[in-house]
Amino acid sequence: xxxxxxxxxDKWLAENYSRVLTGAGYKTTVALNALDAIDAVDDQxxxxxxxxxxxxGSTAFAxxxxxxxxGDTGVIPIILCTSLASELSLENLAPYxxxxxxxxxxxxxxxxxxxxxxxx
Amino acid sequence: MxxxxxxxxxxxxxxxxxxxxxxxxxxxxxxxxxxxxxxxxAEVSETEKHRMLRxxxxxxxxxxxxxxxxxxxxxxxxxxxxxxxxxxxxxCKDIVxxxxxILQANNLDIKLKSCKHPLLLVANRDLLRRIIMNxxxxxxxxxxxxxxxxxxxxxxxAGKIIRLGVRDYGxxxxxxxxxxxxxxxxxxSVPINSRPQSSGLGLYIASQFAEAMNGKIGAIKHRDGATFxxxxxxSSQLSLL
Numbered sequence: 001x002x003x004x005x006x007x008x009x010d011k012w013l014a015e016n017y018s019r020v021l022t023g024a025g026y027k028t029t030v031a032l033n034a035l036d037a038i039d040a041v042d043d044q045x046x047x048x049x050x051x052x053x054x055x056x057g058s059t060a061f062a063x064x065x066x067x068x069x070x071g072d073t074g075v076i077p078i079i080l081c082t083s084l085a086s087e088l089s090l091e092n093l094a095p096y097x098x099x100x101x102x103x104x105x106x107x108x109x110x111x112x113x114x115x116x117x118x119x120x
Numbered sequence: 121m122x123x124x125x126x127x128x129x130x131x132x133x134x135x136x137x138x139x140x141x142x143x144x145x146x147x148x149x150x151x152x153x154x155x156x157x158x159x160x161x162a163e164v165s166e167t168e169k170h171r172m173l174r175x176x177x178x179x180x181x182x183x184x185x186x187x188x189x190x191x192x193x194x195x196x197x198x199x200x201x202x203x204x205x206x207x208x209x210x211x212c213k214d215i216v217x218x219x220x221x222i223l224q225a226n227n228l229d230i231k232l233k234s235c236k237h238p239l240l241l242v243a244n245r246d247l248l249r250r251i252i253m254n255x256x257x258x259x260x261x262x263x264x265x266x267x268x269x270x271x272x273x274x275x276x277x278a279g280k281i282i283r284l285g286v287r288d289y290g291x292x293x294x295x296x297x298x299x300x301x302x303x304x305x306x307x308x309s310v311p312i313n314s315r316p317q318s319s320g321l322g323l324y325i326a327s328q329f330a331e332a333m334n335g336k337i338g339a340i341k342h343r344d345g346a347t348f349x350x351x352x353x354x355s356s357q358l359s360l361l
Contacts, residue, residue, distance in 0.1 A: 009261075012179070016154050105150060108157055
């Protein structure tokens, strides 16, 4: 079973992502901030990460930099799921392991499953 | 020239406020939409369905509080407010009752820490209630799992000032962010960023309400969270008794 780390500071939105992905056969872990996300990566080495951009404590970019600092974590595929999608460029973020950017404001629950099936 | 600059500043402030309001309202709308899509399309158990519907209601209420506060801020300069002696303990007890459902739904506890001595402050009941609700919404968003939110009431400056604070036990603010927040709290003419993912609109609204009652808001950094507070004048009525 593939494992997915959900990094999202809205607890109920994270819970809903987890509900969708569990239903699709993924094992999920939720981190509500970047520090907890780093711990979760250390503990579990997920197969993919779904990442919000604006997080409590620090932004997703600090977390992306941290992941890129190590060879094993730098290759984990990242799916950004953010309401700032229109302001971000996949081309600029690809070097940080970002494989897809999903716009939270127009996404459907299935978009997460489709995105994961593409990167895994 | 100065008038032109003032005019452009006003336009900028207007646009940044609209932008901040739009940003702040996106999050609850995104959640409500996602939960509604799930209820519409996915097979969910009755228990899950009930939980999701409850989350939709509570999230909508939180967003409505924000829109109501925005309307109130827009009308602050034209409005007349009744300023009266208020028992902060009773007001906070009412707020605790009002917040309990959303706190329970977030697995959070709420505590009220008050002075043993009776206190009275001078404020507008509605504006003060909105400030504390605003701080509490902020605390609910940033409190850690299974943590508590504390509403605190203290007398300062030999009882001349009453401080009402809302303490969360969320992630600590970084020093840079803290310095930025402190600076903005001192001259709060623009939205204040409380946490990186927030536009700070809630604190801006609270600062406008506090100013309308000759009070001020502030924040205290803790190792494990923050306290956002409002300082208001104590009422002299008790000393006359």
